[in-house]
Amino acid sequence: MNTTIMLFLLQDGITNGAIYALLGLALVLVFAVTRVILIPQGEFVTFGALSYAMLATGQVPGTARLAVAMGVVAFGLDLYAARRSLRLKLVVRSVLLNIVLPVAILALTYALAGPKTPIAINIALSLLIVAAIGLFLYRIAFQPLAHTSVLVLLIASVGCHLALQGLGLVFFGAEGLRGPALSNAAFTVGPLRFTGQSIAVYGLTIAFIIALWLFFGFTLMGKALRATAVNRLGARLVGIRTTLSGQIAFLLASVIGAISGILIVPITTLYYDTGFLIGLKGFIAAIIGGLVSYPLTAVAALVVGSVEAFSSFYASNFKEVIVFTLILPVLVLRSLAAPAVEEEKD
Amino acid sequence: MTQRLPLIIFAIVMAVIPFIPGIPPFWIVLLDNIGLAALVAMGLVLLTGVGGLTSFGQAAFCGFGAYTTAVLTTAYGVSPWLTLPLSLLVSGIAAVLLGIVTVRLSGHYLPLGTIAWGIGLFYLFSKLEFLGRNDGISGIPPLSIGGFRMLDPGTIYFAIWIAVLLSALLTMNLLDSRTGRAIRALRRGHIAGEAFGVQTPRAKLLVFIYAAVLAGLSGWLYAHFQRAANPTPFGAQAGIEYLFIAVVGGAGYVWGAVLGAGIVVILKEILQSYLPYIFGGQSQLETIVFGILLVVLLQLAPTGVWPWLMSRLPFKPARKIPDTSLELPARVRAPSTPSVLLHIDKARKQFGGVIAVNDVSFDVGAREIVALIGPNGAGKSTTFNLITGVLTSTSGAISVLGTKVDNAPPQEVVKLGVSRTFQHVKLVPDMTVLENVAIGAHLRGHAGAISSMFRLDRADEARLLAEAARQIERVGLGDQIDQLAGSLSLGQQRIVEIARALCVDPLLLLLDEPAAGLRHMEKQRLAALLRQLRDGGMSVLLVEHDMGFVMDLADRIVVLDFGTKIAEGTPTAIKTNPDVIKAYLGATA
Numbered sequence: 001m002n003t004t005i006m007l008f009l010l011q012d013g014i015t016n017g018a019i020y021a022l023l024g025l026a027l028v029l030v031f032a033v034t035r036v037i038l039i040p041q042g043e044f045v046t047f048g049a050l051s052y053a054m055l056a057t058g059q060v061p062g063t064a065r066l067a068v069a070m071g072v073v074a075f076g077l078d079l080y081a082a083r084r085s086l087r088l089k090l091v092v093r094s095v096l097l098n099i100v101l102p103v104a105i106l107a108l109t110y111a112l113a114g115p116k117t118p119i120a121i122n123i124a125l126s127l128l129i130v131a132a133i134g135l136f137l138y139r140i141a142f143q144p145l146a147h148t149s150v151l152v153l154l155i156a157s158v159g160c161h162l163a164l165q166g167l168g169l170v171f172f173g174a175e176g177l178r179g180p181a182l183s184n185a186a187f188t189v190g191p192l193r194f195t196g197q198s199i200a201v202y203g204l205t206i207a208f209i210i211a212l213w214l215f216f217g218f219t220l221m222g223k224a225l226r227a228t229a230v231n232r233l234g235a236r237l238v239g240i241r242t243t244l245s246g247q248i249a250f251l252l253a254s255v256i257g258a259i260s261g262i263l264i265v266p267i268t269t270l271y272y273d274t275g276f277l278i279g280l281k282g283f284i285a286a287i288i289g290g291l292v293s294y295p296l297t298a299v300a301a302l303v304v305g306s307v308e309a310f311s312s313f314y315a316s317n318f319k320e321v322i323v324f325t326l327i328l329p330v331l332v333l334r335s336l337a338a339p340a341v342e343e344e345k346d
Numbered sequence: 347m348t349q350r351l352p353l354i355i356f357a358i359v360m361a362v363i364p365f366i367p368g369i370p371p372f373w374i375v376l377l378d379n380i381g382l383a384a385l386v387a388m389g390l391v392l393l394t395g396v397g398g399l400t401s402f403g404q405a406a407f408c409g410f411g412a413y414t415t416a417v418l419t420t421a422y423g424v425s426p427w428l429t430l431p432l433s434l435l436v437s438g439i440a441a442v443l444l445g446i447v448t449v450r451l452s453g454h455y456l457p458l459g460t461i462a463w464g465i466g467l468f469y470l471f472s473k474l475e476f477l478g479r480n481d482g483i484s485g486i487p488p489l490s491i492g493g494f495r496m497l498d499p500g501t502i503y504f505a506i507w508i509a510v511l512l513s514a515l516l517t518m519n520l521l522d523s524r525t526g527r528a529i530r531a532l533r534r535g536h537i538a539g540e541a542f543g544v545q546t547p548r549a550k551l552l553v554f555i556y557a558a559v560l561a562g563l564s565g566w567l568y569a570h571f572q573r574a575a576n577p578t579p580f581g582a583q584a585g586i587e588y589l590f591i592a593v594v595g596g597a598g599y600v601w602g603a604v605l606g607a608g609i610v611v612i613l614k615e616i617l618q619s620y621l622p623y624i625f626g627g628q629s630q631l632e633t634i635v636f637g638i639l640l641v642v643l644l645q646l647a648p649t650g651v652w653p654w655l656m657s658r659l660p661f662k663p664a665r666k667i668p669d670t671s672l673e674l675p676a677r678v679r680a681p682s683t684p685s686v687l688l689h690i691d692k693a694r695k696q697f698g699g700v701i702a703v704n705d706v707s708f709d710v711g712a713r714e715i716v717a718l719i720g721p722n723g724a725g726k727s728t729t730f731n732l733i734t735g736v737l738t739s740t741s742g743a744i745s746v747l748g749t750k751v752d753n754a755p756p757q758e759v760v761k762l763g764v765s766r767t768f769q770h771v772k773l774v775p776d777m778t779v780l781e782n783v784a785i786g787a788h789l790r791g792h793a794g795a796i797s798s799m800f801r802l803d804r805a806d807e808a809r810l811l812a813e814a815a816r817q818i819e820r821v822g823l824g825d826q827i828d829q830l831a832g833s834l835s836l837g838q839q840r841i842v843e844i845a846r847a848l849c850v851d852p853l854l855l856l857l858d859e860p861a862a863g864l865r866h867m868e869k870q871r872l873a874a875l876l877r878q879l880r881d882g883g884m885s886v887l888l889v890e891h892d893m894g895f896v897m898d899l900a901d902r903i904v905v906l907d908f909g910t911k912i913a914e915g916t917p918t919a920i921k922t923n924p925d926v927i928k929a930y931l932g933a934t935a
Binding site (some may be wrong): 143154155160284332 | 400402447448450451455457458459461462463465466469470473586590593631632633634635636637638640641643645648688900
């Protein structure tokens, strides 16, 4: 191996690592606020990426219709939950959020989709669609379970992953898709070639890390979200709307997932089930970060990306084996370091 | 033998099914698949439902079982029956290696870890040359007895279901034993079990290995049923599905695994054959329905189908009443009891900058009731935790009967004859009072997991239960002996904890707020019981807020305030001590 290859591998690793970092951040965010370990994060990635790729070919992706369907279910749940005290204001709000919003997004998609639609509009549409799906996913699957244990939430999360991945196959088919690059600019530094795409990956990752850190550390809303995570009842007693916190967390996570997807779909071909593996790698980074620390997660993601790049060069067959085994020593260290507090489970 | 009857009926029904004339061969294939899935799910019931350790990686252990026999029978021509113990052994060893790493993981790290190695192992299976990479290994010989070869689904059916029934029997035996109670207590956290001598990490590793061996058995059968092994059925997806089966059936119930396997396998079959008609030729539609059903199920019936069915049965299974005439040998004691049982010398506990216990010293002598009182946050429960080894002290020395116990694990402290109750009741709510109390006698029994599975532990078990029943009678809860601990009032639950602590046959009883939640008459009875215990030679150290109760009962009182001992003396002296009055009322009143 020479320095050039090493630099190439490192560059590759950092680009992938940045994506994992984004996903890891989203996972930490969702876990910190709702205690949900968001396995379907990978589906947000594929939904975002493949919706974008389909829109680029002028077709309306099935995810837009899924958002409407999920909105209808969410509306039904809202009505059922509030059946004792149905107030007009509540119903109107629910209709606006759960029915009008996704229908508007669907209508907008039909109106704007076409082979000549600018990239920016396609990106905006994909983000809107996935954001709506994320929002409704929380309402349908997790809000009714919000009081249960991390374990129940985890199993539900796996259920959502299965359902969404299956839907992904229905919407996008078994064939992989690639999307157009965000920018075709490129420049070289020494032996390395930087594309506009990879610069966008770095830039957005750093921007998100800083934004999340600021949001959670310095804004009232961010602190409220963290309070919800620690103690739902306590948070409610001091006037924090815990449901809203969960919705915001899922909204952010789905948008981050979709952005990650849109960032990588011009670089690699994505299949309906690729998201799971990508998500899991973000996951490993998030776990190394202990599901709490954003900067640590970002650093860990870069390590995961680099390990993956180097192992795909040296032992390409065992790439996944190596990446997924990476987690074990970390988990051991984590649980040794964790204080032996009694977990009160119910 | 009432417990056996349903099992025998079920066995007969299963044995008759293949001989029903005109039964479609396809149904037999389905039943084979149900049996294979039920074996894995049964392991998960023990691991997840009972032990509280969630694993998404069980499919990988099936892989170990299947590949072991596949390689040995095809490449080396070993007989399938010889590979059975080897398959189980390989799965078991894999479980030991993975378990040592994963079982110590706390909370949600454990399921995450299992997902990670589940996926890692799947890729390992599909990349290794000698396992045939993605194509796997084919041409595995069928099982055969003499000249009889189990070639078709109808014959291997018997091998599969005999395995299922035997495993169910062994698993139920295991759960209904000394080791089983230790496993069932795992889900509620480790502190209570450890306070009575349960080696929690060992118990966790045990269920982990047990579940893996069952999965290995299923994998071994699968390899000889399909006559081929490839990585797909041992991947993360399959691992998730097994957990799904356990949750659907009822994760805490052995028969829930069989029921869940039936529901899921049949449902999957129906979905796979009919969904394409409804929605066109798309594949994988069943996973969508599956995922949605899983979420709906968790929201509507989080405990699964089996307990729901059982609660609708018109009759309730009768419980055996333990024979209280059996004597459990007393705990081995030191030949002579010294006058000072517990000696605390400048014990100190710091949590970061907070000093919870500040150089506290006091003794508890033989045949003495000592009360530890003080306002909330005075460090009383922390002192208890230091004595019983739940927390390690920052400095100072604690000794029981002259043996230093500071920083000894709880299991060692209880061996010296110190048993305790908890301020926040730590019982297993879905176990009966009798079973909960019997955990207290854990160290006085000796039967291990294997002897429990084969029912060789009955003499030992009967003595343990007899002792538990005696202690329950002694604290006055004889009428509640068969009720679930979770159904009792909080005050009664505290009394159950006392009975459990008495099962240790202790020299020193530590009671953390035993009278909280009791009515006046119950308090009187408790005080009488404690006096009787003292007169019988036991010492009691108790934390209590009810001053009337304490002043009446205690021989000596130690007062803590903000972690520091401010007074010690007889009740009369404490009542008039100005420092104590100041600590409680804020000023000299």
